[in-house]
Amino acid sequence: MKIRSIVIGAAVLVAVAAAGGLALVWRPAIAPVARPVAFDPALVARGAQLAAIGDCAVCHLGTDGTPYAGGKAVETPFGAIYATNITPDERTGIGNWSEAAFARSMHDGVDRAGSFLYPAFPYNHYTHVTAPDLSAIYAFLMTREPAYAEPTPTRLPFPLDIRPLMAGWNLLFLNHAPVPTDPARSAEWNRGAYLVEGLGHCGACHTPRNALGAEDGSRAYTGGQADGWNAPGLTAASSPALIAWTTDAIETYLHHGIDDRHAASAGPMQAVSHNLSRVPPADVRAIAVYVASMTDPAGTGPNDRQRQIAAQMAATTPVPAALQASEGAVIFAGACAGCHGSGAPMMLNGRPSLALGSSVTAASPRNATQTVLYGLQPGPDERGAYMPGFAASLTDTQLAAVLGYLRARFTDRPAWSDLEDQVKHIRQDKSS
Numbered sequence: 001m002k003i004r005s006i007v008i009g010a011a012v013l014v015a016v017a018a019a020g021g022l023a024l025v026w027r028p029a030i031a032p033v034a035r036p037v038a039f040d041p042a043l044v045a046r047g048a049q050l051a052a053i054g055d056c057a058v059c060h061l062g063t064d065g066t067p068y069a070g071g072k073a074v075e076t077p078f079g080a081i082y083a084t085n086i087t088p089d090e091r092t093g094i095g096n097w098s099e100a101a102f103a104r105s106m107h108d109g110v111d112r113a114g115s116f117l118y119p120a121f122p123y124n125h126y127t128h129v130t131a132p133d134l135s136a137i138y139a140f141l142m143t144r145e146p147a148y149a150e151p152t153p154t155r156l157p158f159p160l161d162i163r164p165l166m167a168g169w170n171l172l173f174l175n176h177a178p179v180p181t182d183p184a185r186s187a188e189w190n191r192g193a194y195l196v197e198g199l200g201h202c203g204a205c206h207t208p209r210n211a212l213g214a215e216d217g218s219r220a221y222t223g224g225q226a227d228g229w230n231a232p233g234l235t236a237a238s239s240p241a242l243i244a245w246t247t248d249a250i251e252t253y254l255h256h257g258i259d260d261r262h263a264a265s266a267g268p269m270q271a272v273s274h275n276l277s278r279v280p281p282a283d284v285r286a287i288a289v290y291v292a293s294m295t296d297p298a299g300t301g302p303n304d305r306q307r308q309i310a311a312q313m314a315a316t317t318p319v320p321a322a323l324q325a326s327e328g329a330v331i332f333a334g335a336c337a338g339c340h341g342s343g344a345p346m347m348l349n350g351r352p353s354l355a356l357g358s359s360v361t362a363a364s365p366r367n368a369t370q371t372v373l374y375g376l377q378p379g380p381d382e383r384g385a386y387m388p389g390f391a392a393s394l395t396d397t398q399l400a401a402v403l404g405y406l407r408a409r410f411t412d413r414p415a416w417s418d419l420e421d422q423v424k425h426i427r428q429d430k431s432s
Contacts, residue, residue: 024171025164027114030104032096035088039139047140050133052275053283054126054199056141058268059083062149068141069093069149074120075227076213079156081120089146102138103131109170116166118154119173119213125201127176128194173214185293188282192290195283202291205231205268221294228429229267230366232358235294240358245295251288255281257378257385263357264385266371270378319409328405331398335390351385355410365416368403369426396424 051057060083062069070085070093088095094102094112101112109123110116117123129137155161179197181190196202205226207215215224223233233239243261245253253259257273265273276284292299323329338344340354354360359367375389390399400420407416416422 025116025167027104027108027110027116029114030098030101030112032090032112033098035090035095036099036142039143043136043139044143047136047138049279049283050137050199051140052278053195054137054201055272055275056086056137057275058271059121060086062147066147066149068144069147070151071149073152076120078160078213079154081118081154081156082152083121084151085147085149086141087144087147087149088142089148092148092150093146094141095146099135099138102141103134106134106137107176109166109174116163116170118156118163118166119169122201122204124174124215125198125204127174128179128198130178133199169212169214172212186289188286188289189293191283192286192288195287196290200287202234206234226268228366228426229370230362230364231268232362234291236297239295240362241295242356242358242361245292247285247288247292247296250291250295251285254288255284258352260352261356263352263359264376266359266367266376270376274378323405323408326401326405327398328401328403329409331394331402332405332409335394336402339387353410354406360406361411361413363413365403365407365419365422366426368406369399369423370430372399372403373423373427374430391427391430396420396427399423 057067059072059074060068060070061072062085063071066087068085068087070083072083073080074083085093087093090096097105097112104110105112105117106123106126106129108127109119109121159165179194182193185193203215203220203224205224206221207217207224208219208222209224210216221234222238224231232241236244239245241262245262249259249261253262253265254273254276256277257270258264276287319329333341359371362368371387372394373389373391376385376387377389378386394402397420400423403423404415404419407413
């Protein structure tokens with residue numbers, strides 16, 4: 001009798017555990033709806049601004065350039081994850097999604113059919129977005145041009161291809177609490193906190209991640225990676241900027257894609273600054289106020305030492321003969337000096353010196369290499385600095401030579417090591 005009771009008890013425990021596990025990983029499908037078409041134009045306009053802050057068009061751009069049609073690969077340490085079609089096409093997009101289904105995907109990382117999404121889609125930030133703002137984004141997306149586009153299916157290696165495992169990831173790392181309001185701060189700062197921590201999902205790029213791919217909150221905003229670029233740290237201790245970023249400098253950079261005491265936006269930040277150029281200036285200012293409270297917490301701006309260093313590095317100083325005779329100097333004179341050399345028209349028009357750019361002063365040559373290889377090339381309707389790429393005209397050896405020259409000529413930092421090997425790997429990563 002005792003053995004029978006133990007067996008029955010064990011069976012009950014197994015059943016309860018199985019039921020609990022099923023409840024954890026199972027999400028019901030939400031019934032499809034007829035595509036909604038009637039929305040208040042003011043709501044749609046507000047949704048357009050919010051979608052720009054969230055950079056929705058960047059990741060969900062179609063492979064043929066169709067807005068929001070999906071298909072772009074987001075590279076992660078676990079494999080490529082392909083962005084989905086979020087146009088209102090009813091067959092391949094979200095045209096038959098209700099607002100409740102859309103809200104669940106944004107807040108819980110679960111699609112209309114009940115399938116878990118991978119956190120390359122930054123729903124861990126979108127959990128903080130308010131219901132009215134989600135309604136506005138939904139209205140905006142549902143009024144886009146439908147596009148029939150079947151994105152490439154995401155296929156990660158086992159066991160990551162088992163999507164219900166994301167339920168465990170969510171238990172560990174998903175936080176549904178709203179962004180806290182700090183009564184000691186201004187309304188502008190609190191608005192910036194809401195936008196940066198929520199829709200802007202800035203930490204997704206600027207925070208390092210742990211072994212499970214979650215942002216490491218203990219090192220928030222100390223630097224991360226995005227699309228093969230290093231996203232610099234935003235805190236005072238981690239920022240590679242030679243001159244401290246002030247609120248005004250950040251606002252200018254975010255709204256125009258360039259600041260004369262820092263650099264032009266490059267890589268993923270080009271699209272960010274382009275999108276922010278289309279949102280209300282008050283929101284850009286709020287974001288700048290919040291970010292500046294990390295980079296310049298005392299609110300004092302550049303100190304005297306920083307101004308002195310910047311003046312020294314940006315000044316036209318004699319170049320040592322050995323450096324001037326180097327292969328890198330020769331390449332710079334032929335390919336770069338027309339824009340970046342002393343007296344070049346661009347430099348006379350207030351463009352930042354290479355001495356002030358964090359890509360040249362950073363510990364890693366990754367961003368400088370990406371820029372020289374592939375240039376800065378905003379789209380036809382995008383604002384931002386333009387620079388041609390030299391991937392087709394310079395060898396790895398030549399690229400390493402000119403990058404080494406930039407480091408020696410425009411900074412007082414130690415030379416980058418194994419530069420040619422790093423250039424080779426970065427080129428291979430881009431072409432693979």
